[in-house]
Amino acid sequence: MIGIFGGTFDPIHYGHLRSALEVKDIFGLDEVRLIPCANPPHREQPAVSSEMRLQMLELAIKNQPGLKIDIRELNRYDQHQAPSYMVDTLASLRQEFPTEPLLLFIGSDAFTHLTGWHQWQQLFEYAHIVVMTRPGFETQQLDTFFKARLAKDINQLAQASAGKLCFQQVTQLDISATAIRDIIARKQNPGFLLPDAVIEYIKQHQLYETR
Numbered sequence: 001m002i003g004i005f006g007g008t009f010d011p012i013h014y015g016h017l018r019s020a021l022e023v024k025d026i027f028g029l030d031e032v033r034l035i036p037c038a039n040p041p042h043r044e045q046p047a048v049s050s051e052m053r054l055q056m057l058e059l060a061i062k063n064q065p066g067l068k069i070d071i072r073e074l075n076r077y078d079q080h081q082a083p084s085y086m087v088d089t090l091a092s093l094r095q096e097f098p099t100e101p102l103l104l105f106i107g108s109d110a111f112t113h114l115t116g117w118h119q120w121q122q123l124f125e126y127a128h129i130v131v132m133t134r135p136g137f138e139t140q141q142l143d144t145f146f147k148a149r150l151a152k153d154i155n156q157l158a159q160a161s162a163g164k165l166c167f168q169q170v171t172q173l174d175i176s177a178t179a180i181r182d183i184i185a186r187k188q189n190p191g192f193l194l195p196d197a198v199i200e201y202i203k204q205h206q207l208y209e210t211r
Contacts, residue, residue, distance in 0.1 A: 001101040001158060003032035004093065004127065006073075006086060008177070009053050010046040011202065012060045013194035015175035017067075019132055022170045023105055024066050027130075027154060032105075033070040033093075034061065037084045038077030041118065047181060048207050050074050059197040085118040090126035094162075101161050102127035107172075108137055124149060128157045128164040134172045184208040 005020050012034075020032045036053055039045070046053060054071065061067040072092055073084045086104070093102055104127040106114070111131045114120050123129060128151070133139075142150065151157060151164040175193050183190045185208055190199060202208060 001027060001029050001103060002093075002097060003027065003029045004035060004090070004102060004104045005032055006035045006037055006089070006104075008037050008040055008043070008046045009034070009057050010048060010177050011053070011180060011194060011198055011207075012057050013175050013177060013180055013198075014192075015173040017060060017064075017195075018173055019105070019170050020067055021064070023103075023130065023132065023168065026168060026170075027103060027157065029066075029103065031066060031068050033068050035070045035073055035089060038074045039082070039084045041083035041085060042113070042116070050077070052201075052205065052207065056198045056201055059201055060195045062197070083118070087117070087119040087122050087126070090123060094126045099161055101158055103130050103157060104128065105130050105132055107131070108133050112140075121145070124163050124165075127162050128160075128166060130157075130166045130168055132170045132172065133167055135169060137167075137169065139167055181208040185210060 003023055007016060009016065020034065024032045034057060036050065036057060038050055054074065057069055061069065073089055077084060090102065090104065104123065106129065108131055146165055149163060149165040151166045154166060157164055157166060180190050180193055184202065
């Protein structure tokens with residue numbers, strides 16, 4: 001099974017990394033693919049270039065063999081300059097892995113807006129969707145579409161390549177890239193929020209110093 005973890009990673013931080021490692025262990029994944037978004041359709045554009053975000057990501061996972069960077073969204077944007085729709089990314093992955101179970105990991109906030117995503121129902125044709133929840137999270141009333149796809153337990157995800165919905169509690173650290181950028185802009189120390197190698201890269205290139 002392959003995990004898919006998308007984001008702008010602007011910058012990558014321990015909240016991203018801890019969640020990725022935890023779901024890899026919980027679901028017994030062969031790998032988790034971190035897919036940097038080139039042109040996010042549902043949020044503001046990244047503060048720094050795709051190349052720099054990619055370089056920070058490479059520094060962050062250098063010693064984590066279970067995490068892998070996948071640049072297909074960056075490549076697709078270079079070719080077409082189109083929004084980075086997750087349905088296109090999953091369709092591309094499904095072509096590469098025709099029978100492998102694919103697990104798309106999203107946060108609970110993203111799930112509340114999932115029906116606003118481009119061709120959101122087709123996401124289930126290509127992958128299972130796993131909603132990462134915080135301790136104490138309560139699942140809201142699900143409509144018929146989601147109820148029909150709700151997995152009874154995580155073992156069901158290995159029995160099909162796509163189509164299930166699963167809620168999984170993880171240790172979500174209360175860290176945001178926005179807060180990190182604000183800390184740096186205020187000339188404060190972002191230590192212990194993201195890897196030291198990434199902090200050094202940010203200092204070297206004077207990133208996020210103004211807002």
